[in-house]
Amino acid sequence: MSATKTSLTPPDDAVPPERHPDAPAPGEPLGAHYAQCFGCGTEQPHGLHLEARAGEGVSVTAEFTVRPEHQGAPGLAHGGLLATAMDEILGSLNWLMHTISVTGRLETDFLQPVPVDSVLHLTARATARHGRKIYCTATGRVGGPDGPLAVRADALFIEVKVEHFVDHGRKDEIEAAMADPDTVRRARAFEVNP
Numbered sequence: 116m117s118a119t120k121t122s123l124t125p126p127d128d129a130v131p132p133e134r135h136p137d138a139p140a141p142g143e144p145l146g147a148h149y150a151q152c153f154g155c156g157t158e159q160p161h162g163l164h165l166e167a168r169a170g171e172g173v174s175v176t177a178e179f180t181v182r183p184e185h186q187g188a189p190g191l192a193h194g195g196l197l198a199t200a201m202d203e204i205l206g207s208l209n210w211l212m213h214t215i216s217v218t219g220r221l222e223t224d225f226l227q228p229v230p231v232d233s234v235l236h237l238t239a240r241a242t243a244r245h246g247r248k249i250y251c252t253a254t255g256r257v258g259g260p261d262g263p264l265a266v267r268a269d270a271l272f273i274e275v276k277v278e279h280f281v282d283h284g285r286k287d288e289i290e291a292a293m294a295d296p297d298t299v300r301r302a303r304a305f306e307v308n309p
Contacts, residue, residue, distance in 0.1 A: 122220055123269045125243035125250045132173040132241035132249065135213040139169040145210055154203030161185075163200055165237075167207040174240035175207045176260070181231050192229040197255065201268035204237040205251050209272065212241065216249055216272040223268040229257055236260045247274040 139145060145167040150158040155165045161184045167177040179200060187193030202221050209216050229235055238260070239253035248271055255266040 123222055123250065123271055125248075126245050129243035129245040129248075129250065132208075132212060132244050134173050134211050137213065138211040141169050141171050143169050145169060145175065145207055148207075148210070152203075154199060155207075163196070163203065165200060165203050165207075167204060169211060170238070170240070172240065173208055173211050174238065175204060175211065176239075177204050177207070177237045178234050179237075180234050181229055183231055186231050188228075190231050192231065192233075192235075194223075194225055197225065197229060197235075197266050198223045198268070200235065200237060200255065201239075201253050201266060202270070204239040205253050205268065205270045206272070208239055208241045208251055209249070212249070214249065214274050216247075216274045218270060219248070219273040220271040221268060222270070223266060225266055227257070227263060227265045229255075229265050233257050234259075235265065236262065248272070249274065 147155040147157050150156045153159050153162045155167065156162050157164065161182075163179045163185075165177050165179045167175045170176050181192045181196075185192050185196045187196070198221065201223055202218055205221070206216075206218065234257070236256045236259060237253060239251060241249055241251045243250040251270050251272065253268045253270070254264060256262040257265045
């Protein structure tokens with residue numbers, strides 16, 4: 116990021132993000148926020164099946180294997196798919212804060228190609244909050260948590276109320292998610308990225 120202020124730079128009066136007291140403990144899996152989510156859903160046959168784990172503070176880690184159905188150029192991950200992975204890991208941070216939010220801006224830098232069949236190791240952390248705005252950053256490394264940096268992203272998420280999803284989502288699916296008797300799944304269904 117350049118030295119000039121951008122919409123991804125927290126203002127001077129931003130505050131540190133706070134982990135919710137009921138957030139999963141470091142190392143615990145977060146699970147899918149919605150079974151049909153392309154990023155983390157278990158019912159998407161060609162999805163990323165990203166499995167995030169809580170980290171220390173307001174941070175998460177995840178890995179996913181780039182499969183042939185994820186390629187753009189022959190043998191390489193599609194750049195849009197890598198941006199999706201970054202958006203998904205960044206959105207997972209909201210569960211640690213118990214905040215419903217949507218992606219307002221995502222800026223992704225692609226530093227090296229990611230081959231099919233490689234494992235991308237992702238880390239993300241929230242860096243600041245300012246009103247409804249949540250600032251965060253993520254990296255993706257090939258071959259291990261300390262492997263070569265392949266992709267990085269900075270994002271701005273905007274806190275919303277569940278009505279955002281009701282007003283803009285598909286009614287039947289919204290009602291089904293809201294009727295889920297599992298309160299954790301019900302709360303998480305509305306956590307990221309529409």
